[in-house]
Amino acid sequence: MSIDRTQDYLVGLVAELRKLPTETEWVEFKENNDNPQEVGEYLSALSNTAALCGKTHAYLVWGIADQTHEIVGTTFRPGTAKKGNEDLESWLLRLLSPRIDFRFWPVEVEGKNVVVLEIPRASSKPVQFQGQEFIRVGSYRKNLKDFPEKERELWRIFDRTPFEELKAAERLAGNDVLTLLDYPTYFDLLGLPLPDGVEKILDQLSADQMVTPHVAGGWDITNLGAILFAKNLEQFKGLRRKTVRIIFYQGQGRLKTLREQNNRKGYAAGFTELIDSLNASLPRNEVIGKALRKEMPMYPEPAVRELVANMLIHQDFSVIGSGPMIEVFSDRIEITNPGLPLVKTERFLDTPPRSRNEELASVMRRVGICEERGSGVDKVVFETEFFQLPAPSFETPEGCTRAVLFAHKELKDMDRADRVRACYLHACLRFVQRDPMTNSSLRERFGIAEHNLATASRIIREAIEDGRIKPYDPEQGRKYAKYVPFWA
Numbered sequence: 001m002s003i004d005r006t007q008d009y010l011v012g013l014v015a016e017l018r019k020l021p022t023e024t025e026w027v028e029f030k031e032n033n034d035n036p037q038e039v040g041e042y043l044s045a046l047s048n049t050a051a052l053c054g055k056t057h058a059y060l061v062w063g064i065a066d067q068t069h070e071i072v073g074t075t076f077r078p079g080t081a082k083k084g085n086e087d088l089e090s091w092l093l094r095l096l097s098p099r100i101d102f103r104f105w106p107v108e109v110e111g112k113n114v115v116v117l118e119i120p121r122a123s124s125k126p127v128q129f130q131g132q133e134f135i136r137v138g139s140y141r142k143n144l145k146d147f148p149e150k151e152r153e154l155w156r157i158f159d160r161t162p163f164e165e166l167k168a169a170e171r172l173a174g175n176d177v178l179t180l181l182d183y184p185t186y187f188d189l190l191g192l193p194l195p196d197g198v199e200k201i202l203d204q205l206s207a208d209q210m211v212t213p214h215v216a217g218g219w220d221i222t223n224l225g226a227i228l229f230a231k232n233l234e235q236f237k238g239l240r241r242k243t244v245r246i247i248f249y250q251g252q253g254r255l256k257t258l259r260e261q262n263n264r265k266g267y268a269a270g271f272t273e274l275i276d277s278l279n280a281s282l283p284r285n286e287v288i289g290k291a292l293r294k295e296m297p298m299y300p301e302p303a304v305r306e307l308v309a310n311m312l313i314h315q316d317f318s319v320i321g322s323g324p325m326i327e328v329f330s331d332r333i334e335i336t337n338p339g340l341p342l343v344k345t346e347r348f349l350d351t352p353p354r355s356r357n358e359e360l361a362s363v364m365r366r367v368g369i370c371e372e373r374g375s376g377v378d379k380v381v382f383e384t385e386f387f388q389l390p391a392p393s394f395e396t397p398e399g400c401t402r403a404v405l406f407a408h409k410e411l412k413d414m415d416r417a418d419r420v421r422a423c424y425l426h427a428c429l430r431f432v433q434r435d436p437m438t439n440s441s442l443r444e445r446f447g448i449a450e451h452n453l454a455t456a457s458r459i460i461r462e463a464i465e466d467g468r469i470k471p472y473d474p475e476q477g478r479k480y481a482k483y484v485p486f487w488a
Contacts, residue, residue, distance in 0.1 A: 034076045046136060048134065051161075168221045202219060246327075324337045345401075438482055
């Protein structure tokens, strides 16, 4: 099923909005005023005000008299409205920052045309239109900067209202909730018996904040419930772009796409299937042993699992229009999530865990997908060292966080950046194990023969020159020298 608004729902919504007092700050009534500039400013003002008022949505309604709330009808048609040569909706979306998933809903009420503009609340920072932030004060639209006390309160609200508690769908019947959520998997992953009856199932989901009772009856599905256990994330408008995309390319670049797949299930409900499907599609190497040939995965499966889990858990959900993505090339995998990390990339391995989405991380830990102990990157580095692969790379391109796993490459084919990165991460891994790096440990990491001490020494010298490692003891001799990361 879809959670798009039915005509019956919209008729009921208009009836409820008409009952509100005329000074309600998160609702505005219009008749035929479709000035694009004013609509854009209202989008900003009403979205910000909804957050201040503790509402999940604000509404701009055409066809209702502002003072009397009588149904008068409207000639406004959002589907055909333009700003210059551009569709109104596209123009509005382009000038909003951050972009919000507003929606126009035409509905017939008492034989007259009414249009409802449903506006989600601001969730992480004030919504701007053309670079300005607006707010509603009484029935007036004002510049937020002129009301510093409201601006401070708005930021306090953002600080204490996590993404997971916001609503993905509102006022649904109990059976509709269970149609949208993969609730059997929820109980299975947590090792709980499946309750008998709809109400008992909903009560358990509510206790875990997957759903919440709606004040006007029915149930709301929280972002936490939808992002983890949706049968199909594309049925939730605000989460459609948060599906996991996997793209396979020919060669080392993005010029030719071989195939693409979208994993539409919620992250917890679909994680095992996602990992199994990805690993089955990744290239494999043939290894010849003493008597047998066998195929081995090109990339360590535990490392792939950890990086995909991190991608899902640590993404910034306030970034509209992009979602988690896995790109597979002939020589590497790039795993990217929206948002910059909360810690510096060079400190991923040693920094205690900090989760942007604490409730999401907590549930993912409980169902066994992540550990929430900060050991995920340690495992990734260990696995790449064990299989003597190039060290993973952690990058922050264009407001995203990206982890890159590389296919096997001989040491002689690695450039200086590859060698230094591997040396640095090896030093980090040894440091957190309280056993500083040595020439011997680095030779083992690269598979360098004992008689090639000079090769390991050259890599260590490069890493010191690049400021990535330093001597454990400035006064140490060369024979038993130890090394630690630059920050140690």
